[in-house]
Amino acid sequence: MKVAIVSFIWDSLGGGAFSVPCLLALQLQKRGIEVVVITSHRDQYKRFVDKNGIRVHAFFPKNLYWVGAKNSQPASKRILWQIGDIWNVHTYRVVRRILELEQPDVVHVHKLRGLSPSVWAAARDSGVSTIVQTAHDFELMSPEGTLTGRVGRLAERHALPLRPYQFLRVRMSRIVTHATAPSHFLLNTLTNCGFFSHAQLHVIPNSHALTEPELARISQDVQAQPANSSLNILYLGRLEEVKGVQLLLDTFTKPEIKQCALHLNIVGWGTMEAVVADTCSAHPHMHFHGALFGEEKQRLLLSADILLVPSLCAEAFGIVIVEAFAYGIPVIASRVGAIAELVEDEVTGFLIAPGDSADLVKTVIQLTNNATVLSRMRLACLKQAQNYSVKLVTDQYLALY
Numbered sequence: 001m002k003v004a005i006v007s008f009i010w011d012s013l014g015g016g017a018f019s020v021p022c023l024l025a026l027q028l029q030k031r032g033i034e035v036v037v038i039t040s041h042r043d044q045y046k047r048f049v050d051k052n053g054i055r056v057h058a059f060f061p062k063n064l065y066w067v068g069a070k071n072s073q074p075a076s077k078r079i080l081w082q083i084g085d086i087w088n089v090h091t092y093r094v095v096r097r098i099l100e101l102e103q104p105d106v107v108h109v110h111k112l113r114g115l116s117p118s119v120w121a122a123a124r125d126s127g128v129s130t131i132v133q134t135a136h137d138f139e140l141m142s143p144e145g146t147l148t149g150r151v152g153r154l155a156e157r158h159a160l161p162l163r164p165y166q167f168l169r170v171r172m173s174r175i176v177t178h179a180t181a182p183s184h185f186l187l188n189t190l191t192n193c194g195f196f197s198h199a200q201l202h203v204i205p206n207s208h209a210l211t212e213p214e215l216a217r218i219s220q221d222v223q224a225q226p227a228n229s230s231l232n233i234l235y236l237g238r239l240e241e242v243k244g245v246q247l248l249l250d251t252f253t254k255p256e257i258k259q260c261a262l263h264l265n266i267v268g269w270g271t272m273e274a275v276v277a278d279t280c281s282a283h284p285h286m287h288f289h290g291a292l293f294g295e296e297k298q299r300l301l302l303s304a305d306i307l308l309v310p311s312l313c314a315e316a317f318g319i320v321i322v323e324a325f326a327y328g329i330p331v332i333a334s335r336v337g338a339i340a341e342l343v344e345d346e347v348t349g350f351l352i353a354p355g356d357s358a359d360l361v362k363t364v365i366q367l368t369n370n371a372t373v374l375s376r377m378r379l380a381c382l383k384q385a386q387n388y389s390v391k392l393v394t395d396q397y398l399a400l401y
Helices: 016-030 067-072 075-084 089-102 116-126 147-156 160-175 184-192 212-224 245-251 273-281 294-304 319-326 359-369 371-388 390-400
Strands: 002-007 035-042 046-049 054-061 106-109 132-136 178-181 200-201 231-236 262-267 286-290 306-309 331-334 349-352
Touching: 002 089, 016 035, 016 390, 046 262, 067 306, 089 116, 106 116, 116 132, 116 160, 147 160, 178 184, 178 294, 178 390, 184 200, 212 371, 231 294, 231 319, 231 359, 245 273, 245 359, 262 294, 262 349, 273 286, 306 359, 319 331, 319 371, 331 359, 349 359, 371 390
Parallel strands: 002 035, 002 106, 035 054, 106 132, 132 178, 178 200, 231 262, 231 306, 262 286, 306 331, 331 349
Antiparallel strands: 046 054
């Protein structure tokens, strides 16, 4: 079998949706499946073999700018770029030519931003019969990729200004033969908008990128870890207001929280880095670490008692949640989007109302005085993490193919 994986950026270190197709490609390769990658690039077409021995075709889809340069563009230019991204003729021609050369059995498309849904047509017209689309966020129905902000709220309501954008993409999605998403919430949101009317539908979760032997080893390390003298709380993610970061800062500077025996470690990067750093420097129980990877990140995960996910926006999944489970860490999370599909209230964590600082304060204070609850939850989290191993997730995609 030969699988062509299509993704707008090929970056195994990007985290979240960026890393999912990279992980899948590597796991398929280990199973003896031939994998070829098609992706976008700021330069003209080039073909190379990446560090894992996977053949990659990268090209610049002709538009006003490369997708990776979006944040530096003025609003007027971004609007025009989005129009060009509804159906990119150049992408169609290049991708069809690559597919006719490679002749894969399956084309598995991930994030399409900057490539456009013309990829689906290129796959069909090159003779591929199995065309899989995995949705990682809401980019098919929202130019921003989220349901937040002015554009995102318009997309969620299927408002008149975005109907042409959604209508054209819904029509083109009829080409897809199999549609997957990591949560029922995301898949239902897209199908309720009209997407994938001719496709078989599948919910396949994202993985925390750990194998079963790695999970067993981490479980032993977690259970051998000495108990913390104070509650060790961790935030790991993007530092943006929609992720609840301002709520986090406001909550943990309250007098009743400051009186508790706890430490808050904040790990991540984003537009609120300076605000987070300033707030943490003024409060000894709050610590900002910036972006961490590898052993430094693992050290904080091993020492954490609780993970916070105070998101204010509808999440499509939550890789950080299943990663926390792998380390036996219960999660306090907002009851929004797909989060309730991952966190079982009072079993693997606690679900709170989004934006409810009082509920967060109450939950944290209760946990500072109840280590027994956390011990019980830790075992439940370790067990739940087994459902997101790379083997089980890869098995599901292979069954689909």
